[in-house]
Amino acid sequence: MRLLPCILLFAGAIPAFGGSPFTSAQLLAAVRGDLASHFRLEGDFQVELAHPWTPPARSASSWQVVVTEYPAMPMATLYVHCQVLADGDTVDDTTLALRAALWRDAWFSRQPLAAGGVFDPSVLEARRVDILRERDALPAAVGDRSFIFVRQVPADRMLTWQDLARRPMVRKGELVDAVASEGGLLVTLKAQALENGVLGDLITVRNVESRKDIAALVVAEDRVAVRF
Numbered sequence: 001m002r003l004l005p006c007i008l009l010f011a012g013a014i015p016a017f018g019g020s021p022f023t024s025a026q027l028l029a030a031v032r033g034d035l036a037s038h039f040r041l042e043g044d045f046q047v048e049l050a051h052p053w054t055p056p057a058r059s060a061s062s063w064q065v066v067v068t069e070y071p072a073m074p075m076a077t078l079y080v081h082c083q084v085l086a087d088g089d090t091v092d093d094t095t096l097a098l099r100a101a102l103w104r105d106a107w108f109s110r111q112p113l114a115a116g117g118v119f120d121p122s123v124l125e126a127r128r129v130d131i132l133r134e135r136d137a138l139p140a141a142v143g144d145r146s147f148i149f150v151r152q153v154p155a156d157r158m159l160t161w162q163d164l165a166r167r168p169m170v171r172k173g174e175l176v177d178a179v180a181s182e183g184g185l186l187v188t189l190k191a192q193a194l195e196n197g198v199l200g201d202l203i204t205v206r207n208v209e210s211r212k213d214i215a216a217l218v219v220a221e222d223r224v225a226v227r228f
Contacts, residue, residue: 022055022063022084030065031080031096038067039074043104043131050077050097060086069095076100076132101130105140107159112152119147119164129158136160146199166198169221176222178205178214191216191224 028047036045069081078100084092105126113123126140138159148167153159170176170193178191191205197218205216205224216224 020061021059022086024049024053024055026063027053027055027065027084027096031067031082031098034065034067035070035074035078035080035100038070041074041102043102044128046101046103047078047098050099053094053096056084056086056091058086058091062087064088074100074102074132076130100132102132103128104131104137105129106131106134106137107140107143109153109155109157109159111155113149113163115149115151117149118145118167119143119149120145124159127158134158136162138164168196169199169218170197170201170203170224172196174222175208176205176216176224178207178216178224178226179219180226191226193224197224 028049032045032047035041035047064085065082066085067080067082071078071080076099078098079095080098081093081095083090084094106129107121107124108127110123110125121143124143129137131137131139138161143164146167147164149163150165151163153163172193172195174193175190176193178189180187180189190208191214192208194204194206194213197203199218199220201218203216203218203224204213205226206213214226216226219225
């Protein structure tokens with residue numbers, strides 16, 4: 001994996017008083033915290049050494065681990081360049097090979113789910129998965145009735161981002177309320193949607209009286225905001 005040079009963002013100081021040696025556990029704790037902060041990871045982030053690391057053969061009153069090069073992105077296998085400092089002196093300058101895991105709750109289906117069905121957490125359950133290996137997993141923090149299933153999902157399967165899409169609030173060919181406001185004046189007219197739109201989409205609608213096509217912002221179910 002290509003390593004990216006970076007400006008020093010973190011110096012993980014690990015105090016070890018009374019002339020204490022430095023351990024692999026302390027090294028991993030410092031590197032894990034640095035990586036979690038650098039990548040802003042959410043969940044239970046775990047790392048372990050893929051290869052043995054030999055601690056410095058000395059004691060110190062204060063130890064630091066400074067990550068000097070990060071991987072491009074968090075992955076199941078990471079290569080991290082770091083320095084170990086004992087009382088301010090560099091005693092090791094090395095590249096660590098790490099096995100990493102990021103455990104988060106993801107959605108699994110309790111029963112078969114039909115294409116076109118509205119997202120419903122009551123027919124799902126949350127299970128912990130390692131999202132560094134299951135990158136398409138749909139986090140349990142995601143999902144509400146603004147989503148629909150775009151394909152059939154069998155029972156007892158992990159949901160992925162490919163299973164969901166935003167539910168159209170406006171559908172092509174249907175009549176919608178087009179609302180225009182200026183100052184204290186509010187005007188509502190009927191328009192025909194010329195394309196599907198989810199909440200926040202900018203779509204084209206047609207004024208059913210003037211037959212003029214205008215841009216409109218989807219603001220609610222069968223409702224758009226326009227400017228005249």
